[in-house]
Amino acid sequence: MSGAEGIGASVRRKEDRRFLLGKGRYTDDIVLPDQSYAVFVRSPYAHAGITSIDTRAACEMPGVLAVLTGKDTVDAGLGGVPCGWLVKNKDGSNMVEPPHPSLAVDVARHVGDPVAMVIATSKAAARAAATAVAVDYDVRPAAGNLDTATAPGAPLVWDAAPGNICFDWHIGDPATTDAAFAKAAHVVEIELTNSRVAPNAMEPRAANGHFEASNDQYTLYTTSQNPHLTRLLLAAFTLHVPEHKLRVVAPDVGGGFGSKIFHYAEELLVLWASKKVGRPVKWTSERMEAFVTDAHGRDHHSKAQLAVDANGKFIGLRVATLANMGAYLSTFAPAVPTYLYATLLSGPYDFPAIYAEVKAIFTNTVAVDAYRGAGRPEAAYLLERLVDKAARQLGIDRIELRRKNLIQPSQFPYQTQVALQYDIGDYQATLDMALERNDHAHYEQRRQASAKRGKLRGFGISTYIEACGIAPSALVGALGARAGLYEAANVRVHPTGSVTVFTGTHSHGQGHETTFAQLIAERLGVSIQNVEIVHGDTDRIPFGMGTYGSRSAAVGGSAIVKALDKIVDKGKKIAAHLLEASVADIEFKDGQYRVVGTDRVKAFGEVAFAAYVPHNYPIDTVEPGLDESAFYDPKNFTFPGGTHLVEVEIDPDTGVVEVVDVTIADDVGVIINPMIVDGQAHGGLAQGIGQALYEEAVYDSEGQLANDSYLTYTMPRAADLPMFKVGNHVTACTHNPLGVKGVGETGAIGVPPAVIGAVLDALAPLGVTDISMPATPEKVWRAIQAAKAATGKKA
Amino acid sequence: MPKLTLRVNRQTHTIDCSASTLLVEALREQLRLTGTHVGCDTSQCGACTVHVDGASVKSCTMLAVEAEGAEITTIEGLADGDKLHPMQAAFQEHHGLQCGFCTPGMVMSAVDLCKRVKAPSEPEVRTWLEGNLCRCTGYHNIVKAVMAGADGMNGGKP
Numbered sequence: 038m039s040g041a042e043g044i045g046a047s048v049r050r051k052e053d054r055r056f057l058l059g060k061g062r063y064t065d066d067i068v069l070p071d072q073s074y075a076v077f078v079r080s081p082y083a084h085a086g087i088t089s090i091d092t093r094a095a096c097e098m099p100g101v102l103a104v105l106t107g108k109d110t111v112d113a114g115l116g117g118v119p120c121g122w123l124v125k126n127k128d129g130s131n132m133v134e135p136p137h138p139s140l141a142v143d144v145a146r147h148v149g150d151p152v153a154m155v156i157a158t159s160k161a162a163a164r165a166a167a168t169a170v171a172v173d174y175d176v177r178p179a180a181g182n183l184d185t186a187t188a189p190g191a192p193l194v195w196d197a198a199p200g201n202i203c204f205d206w207h208i209g210d211p212a213t214t215d216a217a218f219a220k221a222a223h224v225v226e227i228e229l230t231n232s233r234v235a236p237n238a239m240e241p242r243a244a245n246g247h248f249e250a251s252n253d254q255y256t257l258y259t260t261s262q263n264p265h266l267t268r269l270l271l272a273a274f275t276l277h278v279p280e281h282k283l284r285v286v287a288p289d290v291g292g293g294f295g296s297k298i299f300h301y302a303e304e305l306l307v308l309w310a311s312k313k314v315g316r317p318v319k320w321t322s323e324r325m326e327a328f329v330t331d332a333h334g335r336d337h338h339s340k341a342q343l344a345v346d347a348n349g350k351f352i353g354l355r356v357a358t359l360a361n362m363g364a365y366l367s368t369f370a371p372a373v374p375t376y377l378y379a380t381l382l383s384g385p386y387d388f389p390a391i392y393a394e395v396k397a398i399f400t401n402t403v404a405v406d407a408y409r410g411a412g413r414p415e416a417a418y419l420l421e422r423l424v425d426k427a428a429r430q431l432g433i434d435r436i437e438l439r440r441k442n443l444i445q446p447s448q449f450p451y452q453t454q455v456a457l458q459y460d461i462g463d464y465q466a467t468l469d470m471a472l473e474r475n476d477h478a479h480y481e482q483r484r485q486a487s488a489k490r491g492k493l494r495g496f497g498i499s500t501y502i503e504a505c506g507i508a509p510s511a512l513v514g515a516l517g518a519r520a521g522l523y524e525a526a527n528v529r530v531h532p533t534g535s536v537t538v539f540t541g542t543h544s545h546g547q548g549h550e551t552t553f554a555q556l557i558a559e560r561l562g563v564s565i566q567n568v569e570i571v572h573g574d575t576d577r578i579p580f581g582m583g584t585y586g587s588r589s590a591a592v593g594g595s596a597i598v599k600a601l602d603k604i605v606d607k608g609k610k611i612a613a614h615l616l617e618a619s620v621a622d623i624e625f626k627d628g629q630y631r632v633v634g635t636d637r638v639k640a641f642g643e644v645a646f647a648a649y650v651p652h653n654y655p656i657d658t659v660e661p662g663l664d665e666s667a668f669y670d671p672k673n674f675t676f677p678g679g680t681h682l683v684e685v686e687i688d689p690d691t692g693v694v695e696v697v698d699v700t701i702a703d704d705v706g707v708i709i710n711p712m713i714v715d716g717q718a719h720g721g722l723a724q725g726i727g728q729a730l731y732e733e734a735v736y737d738s739e740g741q742l743a744n745d746s747y748l749t750y751t752m753p754r755a756a757d758l759p760m761f762k763v764g765n766h767v768t769a770c771t772h773n774p775l776g777v778k779g780v781g782e783t784g785a786i787g788v789p790p791a792v793i794g795a796v797l798d799a800l801a802p803l804g805v806t807d808i809s810m811p812a813t814p815e816k817v818w819r820a821i822q823a824a825k826a827a828t829g830k831k832a
Numbered sequence: 833m834p835k836l837t838l839r840v841n842r843q844t845h846t847i848d849c850s851a852s853t854l855l856v857e858a859l860r861e862q863l864r865l866t867g868t869h870v871g872c873d874t875s876q877c878g879a880c881t882v883h884v885d886g887a888s889v890k891s892c893t894m895l896a897v898e899a900e901g902a903e904i905t906t907i908e909g910l911a912d913g914d915k916l917h918p919m920q921a922a923f924q925e926h927h928g929l930q931c932g933f934c935t936p937g938m939v940m941s942a943v944d945l946c947k948r949v950k951a952p953s954e955p956e957v958r959t960w961l962e963g964n965l966c967r968c969t970g971y972h973n974i975v976k977a978v979m980a981g982a983d984g985m986n987g988g989k990p
Contacts, residue, residue: 049924056932057920057939059867059907066866239871239879239933239967291869291933292967324872546931546968716927716973723970747876747965755961755971760954784970 043559044775047712051565052550061289064243064258069317072245073102075307076163077320078153078170079329080145083401083740084192086175087143090153095169100162102314104170105154105306107142115139115309118302119274120366121266123517124204124375124397132204132397135195137365139275139302145174146194146364147403148742149329151302156310156318179401181740183338183361186400194364194399203362203397204371208379208455214392217353221344225427231415232810233336233361233734234727235750236408238545240291241322242331246307250315253282255308261287261573262297262543263583266520268575270300270368276308280575287573290545294724295407296331297545298585299368303330328745333734334408336361337374337415343423344390349433351386351442356393356419360405367404369411371397376516377412377504377586383453384420385464385502385678386442391454401740407585409724409785410503417501418810421790425498425797429806435794436477439500440468450771457504459676460771462704467766468500470702471680474764483684492686494697495799497791499681505779506591506675506770523670524588525580526596528557528604530663532649534642535567541581542593543572546720547781548713549589553597555709556775560601561641562628579666587779590709591675591770598774599667607663608644614655615639615647675770675778679703681722681787685795689803692818694730694796700762701787706770706778714780718763721784727753728785729792733811751811804828836900840865841909849896855889856880858896859906867907867936871965878964881937882906888944890937890963907936910943918984919943919977928977930968938964938974946982954979 042048055061092104118137125131141150153170157163180186180194186201194201218224238260245258255278261267264285272280290297307318322330337360344353360374379393424442428435443464444451451459472478480496487494507513510521527539536557544550549572554565571577581593605625612630613620622633629638647654648663684698699722708714731751735743744750769776789810796812797805804824808816836849840863847862859865859882868891871877880891883905910917919939922928929935938961945952945960952960957978958971966974983989 050927052932053924053929054916056929056935057907057916057923058911059865059936061867061932063866063869063933065870066860068861068864237967239877239931239965240869241871289932291871292931294967324874324877548930712927716930716969719970719972720930720968721970724967746874747872748874752876752965752967753970754965755958755975756955758958758971760975761970761972 042555042565044555044707044709046555046710048551048555048565048710050548050551051554052548063240063289063291064245064260065321067245067258067288069245069247071316073156073158073314073316073318074160074163075154075156075310075318075320076167077151078155078167078172080141080148080150080152082145082174082176083148083179083181084177085145086177087141087145087152088173088175091171092153094171095155095166098162098166098169100158101166102156102158103310104166105140105310107138107140110138110140111142113309115305116275116277118300119270120371121368121519122372123519124206124371125517126205127207132371133195133198134366135197139305147401148740149326149403154306154310156314179740180399181401181738182736183336183359183398183400185738186398187359194401198399201399203399205396206375207394209392210390210454211392214353214355214390217390218342218344218355221352222347223345223431225343225345225423225430227423227426228340229419229422230809231335231337231418232728234334234408234732235328235734236294236296236331236334237752238292238294238296241324241327242297242301243319243321244304244307245317245319246311247317248308248312255282256284256286257304257308258286258288259304260290260297261285262290262293262545262585264543264573264575265541265581266583267300267304271305275305284576287543290543293545294409295334295411295585298583299332299406324747325745328750329403329742332367332404332406334405335415336405339419341419341423343427345427345431349431349438349441351388353390354382354388356382358393358395360395360397361400361402362397363400363402363404365404367406370404370406372518373407373412378416380455380457381413381416381502381504382420382455384417385444385500387444387448388454393455402736409721410782411586413503413782414786414789417499417786418790421499421501422793425794435498440465443500457674460673461768462676462678463766463768464500464678467679467702467704470764470766471682471700474702474762475682475698475700487686493689493799495685495687495795495797497683497794497798499787499791499794501681501787502676502678503782503786504674504676505587505782506671507586507588508674509672510670520582522582523668524582524592524596525666525668526593526600527579527666528597528600530604530645532646534563534645536561536563537569537571538597539571539578540593540597541578541583542589543584545584547584547589547717548710552590552709552713553594556594556597560605563641587781590775590777591773591779592669592671594775594777595773596667596669599669600665603665603667604663607659608641610655610659611644611647612639615653672772675706677703677705677778677780677783679783679787681791683788683791683795685792685799687796687799687817689821692814692821694812694817696726696759696792699759699788702764702766703783704766704768705780705783707767707776708765709777715763717780718784719761721782722761722788723753723758725785725788726758726792728810729789730811731757836896838896838899838904839902840904841906851897853896854892855894855896855899856891859891865906865908869933869936871933876965878941879934879937881940881964883940883944888941907940910939917943919946919981922977922981922984926973926977926980928969928974934964934966938966942978942981945978946985950986951982952979
């Protein structure tokens, strides 16, 4: 389509109007007739035996309908919350996969572990009764964080997991990697932590379960990024109700960032409880509850070595990582530090040898799972910090060292040493574009100007890659995934030519109602005003695997295109009949079927009408109707990448870091809506800068979360961030019909090492060589003082 | 339960209301004005921002009884019929929202700013929005939208 609404147009979003008018419909906004409310009693201890639960007083309080405990779930035969990915140990044995009861039965294993569920006629009554549930705990020593859990003699989260090891996994070739290190001119070593963060979608999780006895039908309204997966897990593992009796609706969802991918116990419990009390049951998380129940992200501790030859060429990489799993295995948790992390350790660089080992560790903390980027930020951070350190150690400019080692455009498709095959990219082009847009040539002047104002200026760079468009089903199946990761779409053309698209992806901020409509405009020539995108309801949509891993356009969009191909082809047969021509002579362009080389045309709407009113119609060979479905299974991952540049100014007296410039050049493939793509980049950058400078979920050795509210957990605010300079250089993905790669996670992946690189660059003249995320004013100030003291001693 | 009379979006409502009911609870649960959102428990996120006598207030910091006699405006009362308020229009034009959850609070807060400061600068907007958290946009487009919305409120193009 030429134009205003097709691919490449910054169309303003269709969904905005309802949000701006306050007419969004989020899960907590839904109140069903006879609505009742659930509140959970949660363990205040990280590790404790549950010796008794006395619910009698609570049961007698006004408005209370039921108080349910772990024993009730066992008696009812409810299944535990399953893990969706099986990772194998080095020796081929399975990971330790402990049970995950929906309500703790004998033992609570993290602060926030649900122990009892109170259901009452009002939220206030449920809250009051929850305080009257008397639980006797036998407090046990806890493995409160990675350090505690991996110390000799550490308390065990699970008896079945000695050393708290969930799995001990590896990838790559140790022998060729050892050989590379044996001949290396330089070996650079680093040890670092990738800090733990809480996802903090602004809408807290909520679930409203409704059992209707009249037809044995369960309906769940939930804050989910993938309602079909939730339905599948409810049916197959937890509620044991067949899918045709189970509807899962994820209405408007206020952000996800990974945390709403997973099937959570509360979803199961409100459905089960609804049948028990005979009324719909709604639970809405409070923010403090969210901090201790939503799956967190990151939390790695790694040691790595880089082997470099005499010419500055990388010849080997060795990595050993400890990854915190939390107490229970969340849906995709085992995949994050393995197939979404270690497979990315080649980055955008040409590495002839890599060997990585990952030990996943149980701790008495809430689960750790996918959070924006999921594994890929951890890989990029480790690699980029290591490359920066190599540049310093070898006395080579950071940009030049990267340039020397980037995979060249002529090397694609590029097979890495860690399983992935990158189809296409141009990492030099994004590097050049970012440097130009940042006006890097004049950086030194800016540094001097900052110095005149008493500020230490630093420059940071990250050249990164990610794998998204998740994922080829057979491949991930071979790697332990217990689900396929294709996507489904149904394109329904109505008799008068308007279109409804049913997609299995879910929009919780991404703007699918606009971008997917643009695909219809592009292909069928139908205005986006005449297109409705339906998502988030298992009763309306054929199937789907939801939205995460920057997969919606690459996988979901491709499924829509596949269905559109079928629509266009069927329309050709109808048009050929109407135009009395052969199908081979019909072309479809700009919303019209035309007999090639003539002015004989039928508009798309006329063909649609004929399909539903088939009076003059090829009825012997073509069915009436114009309604097609497609499933699309991707052939490979997609590989967005790019360069992120950051400049910071540090006040040496206070340690306050100000981000003064963020310039990025990404390659996210073909862009459907530039405005939305830029917006996705902005949000990812804010979360990446948040992790680098402000945010950290801090568990102490006892497993208490020290910062469980916005009073103590520092979310990035408007005044903490600058305007972002975002650029794109497109190489089209080679294996999906749209050429798209994905943009949802790039910012969160690329920017943290650039921020820390900039901080260290600013502090380098003082002798500071390391700082951990988040680089808070206190940490920076202490690093400055320590460096000054060390210099003083030397002098 | 005691009765309470509230003026919300130019209409008068009489509701049953306990002394401890927060304004946000009365709006969401009793008047079913669910455009006002709750994103935290500590008055930090600003998703519940409404106007009380024209000034922005986090409706989780105020008891419903305290609002008696005041003129309350929620996000549902901002537009002129089908016509978006210039600030709402600016948020759409500049892609100042993604998931939409913080949006009502952002818009209400921004309108108050632009009534106080006719043409706020970027730093003024960023500082003013200190009490409103957004996790989607990185604030970039929100800041652009607020500055454009100020223009719109002064009769320019949002």
